[in-house]
Amino acid sequence: MRRSLRTRSRKRKYVRTPGGRSIVHFEDEKRDFHHCARCGAIIHGIPREKDYKLSHSERTIERYHGGVLCQNCLDQLIRDRVYLEWVKS
Numbered sequence: 001m002r003r004s005l006r007t008r009s010r011k012r013k014y015v016r017t018p019g020g021r022s023i024v025h026f027e028d029e030k031r032d033f034h035h036c037a038r039c040g041a042i043i044h045g046i047p048r049e050k051d052y053k054l055s056h057s058e059r060t061i062e063r064y065h066g067g068v069l070c071q072n073c074l075d076q077l078i079r080d081r082v083y084l085e086w087v088k089s
Helices: 071-088
Strands: 011-016 022-027
Antiparallel strands (some): 011 022
């Protein structure tokens, strides 16, 4: 087993082999939630799986700045842009 896998940050799972021995499998740790680039809040709707296990539609959200900004920051950004256009005219 690689030394890089034998770390305390990985979960240990004891597995019984067909030969009767009990060995340790080190399970991968879960990824953290995706966070908003502006405020750091959790972006809902994106699972914690590794990105290569998901299709493109599962990795992102179907809206402007989907997967980058949370809904509150996006709402505030749209309101600011509309307000600026309203003030200019």
